[in-house]
Amino acid sequence: MPGTKPVELGSLKVGQYIVIDEVPCRIVDMTKSKPGKHGGAKIRLTAMGLFENVKKEHVGPTSSRADVPLIDKRKGQVLSIMGDLVQIMDLETFDTLEIPMPEDVEEIDSGMEVEYFEAVGRYKITRVISK
Known part of the structure; x- marks a missing residue:
């Protein structure tokens, strides 16, 4: 999958990111079982x-x-702001992006500086930096 890198499951920790069923996710819970008589150790990620x-x-x-x-x-x-879309200009590359309006971020208005991230070709606004 483009925009990803392969790692061993055993090296991951809670709070890190993983792609499950082509959906980028953040690990919130993890349990490891000990190796048994007929197999290796297993890991369960939520x-x-x-x-x-x-x-x-x-x-x-x-x-x-x-x-x-x-x-x-x-x-x-x-x-x-165009309905459910927010038009953002990247401050490094000056590219213009249209990102869906986040539900969990405080009120956003024109001229504000925001932090956003890109993962697997998708974008999300994470927080407002300055008003």
């Missing part, structure tokens, strides 16, 4: 989606590989 608040679970051997999304955190300035 994760929440980054873009949709969906709960995902994954179970597999600790030696198996999983994709981890490459997350790029950036700053941008709000140019305009």
Whole structure:
């Protein structure tokens, strides 16, 4: 999957990111079982989606590989608000993006500086930096 890198499941920790069923997620709970008589150690991950608040679970051997999304955190300035979309200009590259209006971020107006991230080709506003 583009925008990801493979890692071993056993090396992941709570708070890190993983792609489960092609959905980038943040790990919220993790349990490891000991190796048994007939097999290796298993790991059970519970994760929440980054873009949709969906709960995902994954179970597999600790030696198996999983994709981890490459997350790029950036700053941008709000140019305009068009219904459910926020038009943002990236402060480094000056590219213009249209990002869905977040539900969990305080009121956003034109001219504000916001922090957003990009993962697996999708964008999300995470917080307002300045008003």
